[in-house]
Amino acid sequence: MPELPEVETIRRHLAPRVEGRVLRELEVMDARWCSPLAAHEVASAVEGRRVDALTRRGKYLIWELHDDVHLMMHLRMTGTLLLDPAEPPRHRRVRAAFDDGQQLYFDDPRRFGTGELALGSDALDEFFAGRLGVEPFSPEFTSAHLYALTRARRAPIKAFLLDQRRIAGVGNIYADEALFRAGIHPLRPAGRLTRSQVAALRDGVLASLEAGLDAKGASIDDFRDPDGVQGSFQDRFLIHLREGEQCLVCGRPVRKLRVAGRGTYVCERCQPRPRGTRAAAALRGGAQVAQAT
DNA sequence: CGCCCTGTTGGGGA
DNA sequence: ATCCCCAACAGGGC
Secondary structure, rough: OOHHHHHHHHEEEEEEHOOOOOOEEEEEHHHHOOOOOOOOHHHHHOOEEEEEEEEEEOOOOEEEHHHHHHEEEEOOOOEHHHHHOOOOOOOOOEEEEEEOOOOOEOOOOOOEHHHHHHHHOOHHHHHOOOOOOOOOOOOOHHHHHHHHEEEHOOOOOHHHHHHOOOEEOOOOHHHHHHHHHHHOOOOHHHHHOOOOOHHHHHHHHHHHHHHHHHOOOOOOOHHOOOOHHHHOOOOOOOOOOOOEEEOOOOEEEEEEEEOOOOOEEEOOOOOOOOOHHHHHHHHHHHHOOOOOO
């Protein structure tokens, strides 16, 4: 569930409750979470330090601790943070205790979530330099910048959007939504988009991410609640994430493809199929690029 | 009931 | 540069 908007929403809820507190204890129950570092290495690096700030880069949540110690958390697909839950969550991987008595659990059934450590801001910058590109909610994310990034890229535009090294934080469902809003087919080669299409895509990326921000939910405790954040932000989506549903704009049934190894939903009237490209040939042939499910 | 497929992610290897 | 597979688990379809 956690993509950039959800991570940002979690951060906004959590920051006022943890900033300035001292992280007394970090109990790592799953050694895989911080591998290859040992659990006790991570714990001893962060314990006793004050939380200077809780920030975010892409889909990473960053605990900026005293003396330039940084703990980068990634929730991957099923990770959740729960503050002072009524009872410890079933799939808890990490528990943090603060000096004011608050307990924060990292719950993650699938155990994909990760925790990494950066000692010093140089190490932090280096960590992200190789992984993350431009931050969508930043002044640098202009259509001119995006246009330059896409040039000479032959990969499908959806694969481009999902590549965190180009734009940080666009996940699968947000990529679909952005492309739908921009009227661009996910299989269009990135480098062949026109300037105006790129401009529409830039706006679509921002609009789709904003649609997921601050969706309902008074506390971070209800991120799993079907009536909470999840239902709420999906109501703000225009593209249906289910095959056969009617497009909200034109009524045509939504089609499901597989692009960049991910389920991909598209309205082929609002998002015209590419013509005269390898992608188009693959679509016609129904090869592995596009398969109905 | 069991088997198979899927999935809001990212990294490593081919 | 790109694609495929994998990590580990839950839930749904058959």
